[in-house]
Every structure is written in structure tokens, then in C-alpha cells.
Amino acid sequence: MARTVLLTALLALVSCIPAPAAASCGLPCTIDGVLGSKLSPLASIVHSTLAAPRWSEYDAPTPGTVVNVGTEEDVQTTVQYCNDHNISFLAQGGGNGWGDTFTLGNQGLIINLRGIRNIEFNADKTAVTIQGGTIIRELVAAAYGNSTQVSTGNCNCIGVLGSTLGGGYGRLMGLYGMSVDNLLSMNVVTAHGDAITITPGDQDLWWALRGAGANFGIVTSATMRAYPVPQAQNGAWLGPLIFTPDQIPALVTAINGLTLTGQMSIFMYFTTAGPPDYTPTVIAIPFYLGPPNEGEAAFASIFAVGPVSNMTAFTPYDQLNEGSESFCVAGGRKPSYAAGVAQLDPHAWVTIYDKYVDFLKTPGVQNTTVLMEYYPSPRADAFNVASSSYAFRSSIKMNAIVNTAYVDSSLDPVAESFGSSVRNLWRSSSGLPQNDTYINYANGDEPLVSIYGDNVPRLQQLKQQYDPSNRFNQWFPLY
Ligand SMILES: Cc1cc2nc3c(=O)[nH]c(=O)nc-3n(C[C@H](O)[C@H](O)[C@H](O)COP(=O)(O)OP(=O)(O)OC[C@H]3O[C@@H](n4cnc5c(N)ncnc54)[C@H](O)[C@@H]3O)c2cc1C
Incomplete structure (x- = not known):
């Protein structure tokens, strides 16, 4: 109809x-x-x-x-x-x-x-099959309703498979691995128009799809691991801690010094307090998959910096992403730049804050955000770096991102200049020998080696084999 x-x-x-x-x-x-x-x-x-x-x-x-x-x-x-x-x-x-x-x-x-977004759990709730158009909001709601957790990204609007096929960073990866580590099988439409099921036995495509997926097929549905958790315990402690700009060096130093257990993660944002003044604001959001007292103890070094406001609270699993809803607003222009880093340099972050405050003086760009995500890696590290085509398991420790935001296309040059100059500061202080960048956060101007690392030759060889006409050529194409 x-x-x-x-x-x-x-x-x-x-x-x-x-x-x-x-x-x-x-x-x-x-x-x-x-x-x-x-x-x-x-x-x-x-x-x-x-x-x-x-x-x-x-x-x-x-x-x-x-x-x-x-x-x-x-x-x-x-x-x-x-x-x-x-x-x-x-x-x-x-x-x-x-x-x-x-x-x-x-x-x-x-x-x-x-239009295809069915979600179905198996009888013992250890696996969930989702269709290709499912977004995280839908999977999280279904997982909570089934008293389970699933390793997904943290923003409700993103495609479960869109994020997964590049790797899939999220707060649960310390316990369960990246999203890509949780795939059990995928139904895929290939470049030739065949509909096939890919499992770990299909070594090449299983490897290539999990990290460079958009170059090898359209996943129409996939089965992922789910982890049963009694609903009363299915939640985590998290929330904003607000700091003053002069606390940035101490905050960055404290975050840098954290060793994350599987339950922990922390984000840091330079954002604004919103209309009418759009006052620049420094926020850290610690996350602990457990009760508040354990979370507060785990992040004692962050509290020691002296946040001026503390809005942390135990939050049910299906509401954990609520705080990032404002990032999900669609539309407008948002050229974005990112860098994987192995460390945070306090001096660089102070310079970036100053640049951010300066950039905010441009009318129309006030929803721009600079952020850093530090996820735990214990479980993800248990997967060999060669287990999937996501290349940077052992190099990227944190992801730093600048999402500019405005409507008027005449602001493109000033946004591009701001974003790339911030990225330069991250790159020059990253502690990494190369500019490794998570594909799902990358800008598109990076060389292939920054996106696929040492996997470029094998991916290109498989591309010749499985997609010789380069039908999947839109997302960080291999040719
Ligand atoms: C607000 C926001 C929050 C984010 N948070 C996170 C996060 O917490 N963790 C994280 O890892 N990433 C995060 N990202 C990055 C996100 O993973 C990527 O933007 C991802 O590409 C989005 O997938 P999508 O399906 O929403 O987008 P789309 O633009 O629809 O897809 C991106 C690419 O993936 C391909 N694709 C999508 N679905 C399929 C499919 N079923 N089969 C084959 N190819 C497919 C598309 O063809 C396209 O090339 C975030 C992005 C935004 C904008």
C-alpha cells in the first residue's frame, strides 16, 4: 500500500x-x-x-x-x-x-x-538476530526487555550493522569485546547479487566483513552474542562531571593515568551549555558497569580533580544512551575529524580548548563538539589482532573526535580548517608511529593505511576476488 x-x-x-x-x-x-x-x-x-x-x-x-x-x-x-x-x-x-x-x-x-529491522532473541537469550536496518535504540530496548546486554555503540541513532562492520566501539567492549567480536553469522548480499550466509568457516569474507564490511557486501541480517543479565541489575553508573577550563590539564592527566578495567570507560567533551549564551563547558562522563560506590571508587582520581558539578547516577541499561541524544540530531553540515591516540597530552588539549572557544565566536557553529572516548580493552584485547580486519586493536587506546555543526555551507572552509588543525594537534601528540584512525570516525581524507593499517594489501586482494567490478565503492573504498 x-x-x-x-x-x-x-x-x-x-x-x-x-x-x-x-x-x-x-x-x-x-x-x-x-x-x-x-x-x-x-x-x-x-x-x-x-x-x-x-x-x-x-x-x-x-x-x-x-x-x-x-x-x-x-x-x-x-x-x-x-x-x-x-x-x-x-x-x-x-x-x-x-x-x-x-x-x-x-x-x-x-x-x-x-524498513528491515526485526530483532529476535534465541530461547536462552544468548544470541540475537537483527536485520540490516536496525538502529541501536531498537536493539538496546529489545535487549533490556529480554534481560540481556549486547555490545553496541553508544548513540541510539546509529545503525547497529553500520557501526559493527567498521569494528564497533562501545562501553561494553571491555567485558564482551567490540561489536565485531560478537558476530556469530551474517546474511549478506554480495557484489554479484548473491544472497549468502557467512560464518567463521568462510575465512576470507568473515575476516574482511568484520572491519571493512561496507566494501564487501550488504548485511541483510546478522546474529550476535547477547549476555543475560537480571533486569534489576541491568544498568550502569554514569553521568556528567563538570569541570572548569583551568582544570583541563589536571583532568586530562588524570584520565591519561587511568587503567580501565572491563567495567569502566570515560568520555571527555568540550561542548557548550546551550542557548542563549553557548558557554563553553568541559565535561567528563565516567561509566561503570556496576553500582555507584564501585564506580566512584574506580574513578577516584577523576573526582580528586574537583568537578564543580556531579550528575552521576545508576541508570537502567535502556537509558544509558539518553545523554547522547543531542548528538543524534540529523541534518545540517558536520564535517568531522578524528585521530586514534595512545595517550592524551594535557598541553595539546589546553591548546585545543582555546581553539574551540575561538571557533565558537563564528556565528552558527555553536553546536560543535570536541570529544575523547576512552574505552576498556581487556576483552577486546583477548581477540587476536588478526581475528578481524579491524586493524588497530593494539594501537588505538583512545579516540579523539571533533564534530563541527552548522547549517550554512559558506562556513565549510572555516570548519574544515578548525577540524583539521585540531586533528593535527592530536596526531602530533598521539604517541602512535602512524595516524591510525578508526574507519567509522575518519574524515575520508586519510590515506588507506590510516584506515586499514597493514591490512590494505590483503583487503585489496580479497576485493579483486569478491568484488572485481568495485560495486561497493562508497565507504573508504579500497580502490
Ligand atoms: C551521533 C553518532 C554517534 C556515534 N557513536 C558511535 C559509537 O558509539 N561507536 C562506534 O563505533 N561508532 C559510533 N559512531 C560512528 C558510526 O559507527 C558510523 O557513523 C557508522 O558508519 C554509522 O552507521 P549507520 O548505519 O548509522 O550509517 P550509514 O551512513 O547508513 O552507513 C555507514 C556505512 O556503512 C554501510 N552500511 C550500513 N549498514 C550496512 C549493512 N547492513 N550492510 C553493509 N553496509 C552497511 C553504508 O553503506 C555506509 O557505507 C557514531 C556516529 C554518530 C554520527
Whole structure:
């Protein structure tokens, strides 16, 4: 029904009719008539970029067509259609990918996966199968309802698989490993349009998909480990601690000195207090997967710095991501820059704060945020660095990110200059021999070795084998 309504509206818009008259109105009508007739009744085809909104509109794909799939089979059908007609395509999950490697123009097609988002737990709640368009909000809610935890990222709006296929950083990785370590199997549509199931036995693709996934297929559903936890205990202690700017050196030094156990993680933000004054603010958010007294003890060195405000509290698992909802707001321009680091340099962070305050004087950029994430690695480290194509398990200790935010495209140059200069400061003080950068946080201007590390040759060789026509070429493409 939805497809019928959309098609009708669309056809009125472009003043043409489907299949028989397709030749008279070009590509859109051919797609509507030919591909549309092969899709499930739940699917729809829309010829507007607005049909697949994205977190950032900066260098975003501008497809002429969006196929809203209704079933996993629709994904395969669409890929086959695109292959037959030499149409470029891109899968979209949560639409949060900020890398600027997209080249999909108006002859291209987005396969919007948001229509497929079923979530199903097995009987003993040790595994969960999710469809390709599931976002973290949906998985977290279902996991809590089933008295389990799942290793996901920390923002509700992001695609579970979009984040997982690059590695998947999150607060539970210290106990359970990165998201990629928790995959048990994946149903994948390949570059040839085949629908196959990939398990650890499929050595090459199993390895390549878990770290460089967007280059090797569209995962229509995947099964991941789930960890049963009684609902009353299913939560964690976390919350904002506010510091004054003069405390930055002490705060950074204290964070740098922390050795995180599996239950711990900590973020630091330079953000603003919001309208009307947008006062720059320094916030740390400690997290402890356990009761408040244990959390406070674990982060005693952070409390010793003397936060001026403490809003930490025990919080149910399904509300742990609430504090980051403001980051999830879609739309506007958000060129972003990141660096993996092995240490935090207090002097660099003081300079970055000063630059941040200066940048905020530009009208319209006040939602810009600078942040640092320090996750625990005990469980993730138990996985050999060669176990997946995520390359930086043993080098990146913390991720530092600047997310600029504004609406007016004339601010692009000043935002780019600010973001890259902050990244330079991180790179020059990272303690790493190379500019290792987590793919899901990278900008897109990095060389491949910064994204895939030593795995570039093997990934390129597998790419030749499994995607010789380079159909998956939009997300930090290997060629
Ligand atoms: C607000 C915010 C918070 C974030 N928090 C975290 C975090 O806590 N941890 C973390 O690790 N990352 C985090 N990220 C980064 C995030 O992992 C990446 O942006 C990721 O690419 C988003 O996936 P998506 O599906 O939402 O985006 P999309 O733009 O839809 O997808 C990104 C890429 O992945 C591909 N893709 C998506 N789904 C599939 C699929 N099913 N099969 C094959 N390819 C697919 C797309 O084709 C695209 O190339 C965050 C990003 C934002 C904007």
C-alpha cells in the first residue's frame, strides 16, 4: 500500500507512467516500473534524496533514487537490478556515516535498509538476530526487555550493522569485546547479487566483513552474542562531571593515568551549555558497569580533580544512551575529524580548548563538539589482532573526535580548517608511529593505511576476488 501511494505521488510528479511508457521518461520510470514490479509490497521507490535523511549533509550522497526495502530479498533484487543496469548503489542503515568518501550522484541509488529491522532473541537469550536496518535504540530496548546486554555503540541513532562492520566501539567492549567480536553469522548480499550466509568457516569474507564490511557486501541480517543479565541489575553508573577550563590539564592527566578495567570507560567533551549564551563547558562522563560506590571508587582520581558539578547516577541499561541524544540530531553540515591516540597530552588539549572557544565566536557553529572516548580493552584485547580486519586493536587506546555543526555551507572552509588543525594537534601528540584512525570516525581524507593499517594489501586482494567490478565503492573504498 505504502509503495502504491508513493509511486502514485511520484508518477504525478514526473508526469509519466510506469513500465510500458518507461522509454519516454528515462531512468526513474524504468526503475519504478521494472524494479518496482519485482519488489515486495512493503517496499517503495522514491526519487528524492530527502527520502533517506542523513546525520550530516556535508559531502553526503545525492542519489536520484531511494529504494526503501521491505524484505531482505528486496535488497538482493535491487542489487541485481543495479548490476544489470550498471547503476551505482549504496546501502544506508542509520544514515550516520560522516566520512566524505561518498560519490553517489543523482544517477545513483540508495538502498535504504530502515524498513528491515526485526530483532529476535534465541530461547536462552544468548544470541540475537537483527536485520540490516536496525538502529541501536531498537536493539538496546529489545535487549533490556529480554534481560540481556549486547555490545553496541553508544548513540541510539546509529545503525547497529553500520557501526559493527567498521569494528564497533562501545562501553561494553571491555567485558564482551567490540561489536565485531560478537558476530556469530551474517546474511549478506554480495557484489554479484548473491544472497549468502557467512560464518567463521568462510575465512576470507568473515575476516574482511568484520572491519571493512561496507566494501564487501550488504548485511541483510546478522546474529550476535547477547549476555543475560537480571533486569534489576541491568544498568550502569554514569553521568556528567563538570569541570572548569583551568582544570583541563589536571583532568586530562588524570584520565591519561587511568587503567580501565572491563567495567569502566570515560568520555571527555568540550561542548557548550546551550542557548542563549553557548558557554563553553568541559565535561567528563565516567561509566561503570556496576553500582555507584564501585564506580566512584574506580574513578577516584577523576573526582580528586574537583568537578564543580556531579550528575552521576545508576541508570537502567535502556537509558544509558539518553545523554547522547543531542548528538543524534540529523541534518545540517558536520564535517568531522578524528585521530586514534595512545595517550592524551594535557598541553595539546589546553591548546585545543582555546581553539574551540575561538571557533565558537563564528556565528552558527555553536553546536560543535570536541570529544575523547576512552574505552576498556581487556576483552577486546583477548581477540587476536588478526581475528578481524579491524586493524588497530593494539594501537588505538583512545579516540579523539571533533564534530563541527552548522547549517550554512559558506562556513565549510572555516570548519574544515578548525577540524583539521585540531586533528593535527592530536596526531602530533598521539604517541602512535602512524595516524591510525578508526574507519567509522575518519574524515575520508586519510590515506588507506590510516584506515586499514597493514591490512590494505590483503583487503585489496580479497576485493579483486569478491568484488572485481568495485560495486561497493562508497565507504573508504579500497580502490
Ligand atoms: C551521533 C553518532 C554517534 C556515534 N557513536 C558511535 C559509537 O558509539 N561507536 C562506534 O563505533 N561508532 C559510533 N559512531 C560512528 C558510526 O559507527 C558510523 O557513523 C557508522 O558508519 C554509522 O552507521 P549507520 O548505519 O548509522 O550509517 P550509514 O551512513 O547508513 O552507513 C555507514 C556505512 O556503512 C554501510 N552500511 C550500513 N549498514 C550496512 C549493512 N547492513 N550492510 C553493509 N553496509 C552497511 C553504508 O553503506 C555506509 O557505507 C557514531 C556516529 C554518530 C554520527
